[in-house]
Amino acid sequence: EAGLWQTLSFSKGCYIGQETIARLNTYKGVKQYLWGIRLDAPAEPGSVITVGEEKVGKLTSYTDTENGAFGLGYIRTKAGGAGLQVQVGETTGEVVDVPFLTREET
Incomplete structure (x- = not known):
């Protein structure tokens, strides 16, 4: 929502919130x-x-x-x-x- 995608890693292993972020990105759910x-x-x-x-x-x-x-x-x-x-x-x-x-x- 805040447009801070450059602060996230889509290739790093597991981290808190990673599954939620991946789901939002995959399904354009914002x-x-x-x-x-x-x-x-x-x-x-x-x-x-x-x-x-x-x-x-x-x-x-x-x-x-x-x-x-x-x-x-x-x-x-x-x-x-x-x-x-x-x-x-x-x-x-x-x-x-x-x-x-x-x-x-x-």
């Missing part, structure tokens, strides 16, 4: 991913993320940057990814990639 959200205005962490009337996730963190408001949030895989227009609490935003997260096994 139900939500951590995405960046470029926001039009500040938003409170914990705010619901929606597309239309459908709840698709939750904002986990927020910060002001020199380039504007930015947040991180978990969004359901089936809702879409980068470029998706979302409502976050009372503001709107666009889902963007986060450069240090990966979506696939490396």
Whole structure:
């Protein structure tokens, strides 16, 4: 979910959680991913993320940057990814990639 695939080993022997990780990877079973959200205005962490009337996730963190408001949030895989227009609490935003997260096994 957090997009930290580069931190996992798929060739190492047994370790705690290895079977679960292998199953998620094999069956593409991750139900939500951590995405960046470029926001039009500040938003409170914990705010619901929606597309239309459908709840698709939750904002986990927020910060002001020199380039504007930015947040991180978990969004359901089936809702879409980068470029998706979302409502976050009372503001709107666009889902963007986060450069240090990966979506696939490396």
